[in-house]
Amino acid sequence: MTRDIRSLRRALLHLILAVIAALYLSPLVYMLSTSFKTREGAGSTDPRWIPGPATLDAYREILGSADSPIVKWFVNSLTAATGHAVLVLVTAAPAAYALARLRFRGRGVIFATVVATLFVPPVVLLIPNFLIVNELSWVDSLPAVIVPAAAGAFGVFFLRQFFVTLPGELEEAAELDGCNRWQIFTTIALPLARPALVTLFLLSFLTNWNDFLWPIYVLLSPESLTLPAGLGNFQGANNIRYDLLMAGAVIASLPVIVLYLVAQRWVIEGISRSGLKG
Amino acid sequence: MSVQIGPGDLAVAAAPGRSPGTPRRMRPWTPYAFLAPYLILFAVFMLLPIGFGFWTSLHEWDINLPDKPFVGLENYAELFDPAGVDGSRFWTAMRATGIFTVASVPPLIVLPLLVALLMNGRFKGRNVYRAVYFAPYVLGVAVVGFVWRFLLDGNIGLVNHYLGLDVQWTTDVPPAWIALVGVTVWWTLGLNSVIFLAGLQDIPRELHEAAMVDGASAWHRFRSVTLPGLRPVTVFVVNSTILASANMFGQSYLITGGAPADQTKTAIYLIAETGLRQFDMGTASAMSFILAGFLMVASALVFGAFRDRGKR
Helix, strand or coil, X not given: CHHHHHHHHHHHHHHHHHHHHHHHHHHHHHHHHHHCCCHHHHCCCCCCCCCCCCCCHHHHHXXXXXXXXXXXXXXXHHHHHHHHHHHHHHHHXXXXXXXXXXXXXXXXXXXXXXXXXXXXXXXXXXXXXXXXXXXXXXXXXXXXXXXXXXXXCHHHHHHHHHHHCCCHHHHHHHHHCCCCHHHHHHHHHHHHCHHHHHHHHHHHHHHHHHCCHHHHHHCCCHHHCCHHHHHHHHHHCCCCCHHHHHHHHHHHHHHHHHHHHHHHHHHHHHHHHHHHHC | CCCCCCHHHHHHHHCCCCCCCCCCCCCCCHHHHHHHHHHHHHHHHHHHHHHHHHHHHCECCECCCCCCCECCCHHHHHHCCCCCHHHHHHHHHHHHHHHHXXXXXXXXXXXXXXXXXXXXXXXXXXXXXXXXXXXXXXXXXXXXXXXXXXXXXXXXXXXHHHHCCCCCCCCCCCHHHHHHHHHHHHHHHHHHHHHHHHHHHHCCHHHHHHHHHCCCCHHHHHHHHHHXXXXXXXXXXXXXXXXXXXXXXXXXXXXXXXXXXXXXXXXXXXXXXXXXXXXXXXXHHHHHHHHHHHHHHHHHHHHHHHHHHHHC
16 A cells, blocks of 8 residues: 555656656757758747758758858867866866875965955956956957966865875875875876866866857957857847757757766766865 | 875885985975966966956046046946936846846745755656756856747747747846746756755755654654755855856846846846946946945855854
């Protein structure tokens, strides 16, 4: 009897969760469906989930259009997101290691200053960072969307949490073997930190790929835009072509969805855990 | 030099050719060399702009003009005059930010908590559901904005079609607020859910079992075990959700464009436009410091509220 009730409850739970899940994904399904519609089909007042007739016209048009160089935007986004994620790892990893495992004068002050900036509302950086980037002649070029965001404290904080937990014995053994600090860092600490490094890389890549506010203001000419920024301008045109916009949205989602499907566990755990420890 | 003291230190002490207890010294500049690349970025794009932004807010600063005269607190004074041009625009935008924050935070706490509670048990397919609910969050505001701009279209959108309504979601208030909050809940529900879920799983199972042995009802267990166990997570979620909502930009930019009559133009949107389109950077900087002040007060209030409840 209780067994029956329990399995009934379980079935009900699955039903609820499945219905929410289906509703949840439906906007994305409709995005995909519309991207395969004709111009008329996408603008129709009778919405169809299965495009009839299905066509690649929207993709053909948006990929071939001269005033929306979407291939260039895609390459820009890929370069920026990869460059940013690499820069975060290359700068944050040694800094986090030093703050976690080396004893030196000023360590407490430096760490406290870095952590304190986690509480600085990012809006105060918007205008001055634009002026600094302008001073460096980076406006309208990729360094503007790669470099400044790497100054954030999150990466250092995230990796330090990991390095602190490493057991000291390995390092001491390596020290006895005559390794210097840099060798200990690269041959022992970094390989052990691989899961944390991969997570930080993924989070940095995703954040940069999806960034919208900063690139639409700091990138100006059509060839220098990232994908979200380019599509953002594109939508501003008077006559919204939803078939093209949905095709663009699908193209902008693809790398992120692929990354997410491959590394879903790491992304979710990384974000939820970093939230808890923050 | 290792910070940890452990069995390894004994090995160091026992090593031949070294005085006991003194491990090999690193060069004094080694730690600074590890830190240097990051600290250069940190100084140029974090510390410098904080000071530089405030400096800018004290000047009549236009990037295109050679003269940037010092005006003291005049930019701030103008913003605090609601009858002036800058002041009225600014407080309209602050009001929009306030409306959105107040309307979006409760559903963004309650709904994710409900979803997390549904998913807290061990059952087949839980990770699939978790992945599905989290999926929109990885998409970024641009894609989310385009998709919903389409679904909310007053003439051909699915939302009106299925609800049998004729509502202009992107150009009328209050429908625009409902739309902006709804889209944001859809987009970020998964984030708060996985944080709550991780928090739920950190609550020791024994506490629930003990309460069950004592004959506590499910509701009672929720009140006396689950909620207190979630307090630190809840403080974090409430705080980060308030900050995220108060920083809303992309949804408004892409879905309503600030319409109608700038009523859904948020503070960040106005700051970006004022500073980075009209290049009135002194005024924009002053706006950003006032907004930042509000955000810091809000954070302090959240921490205060939860601390008081903990004492009782």
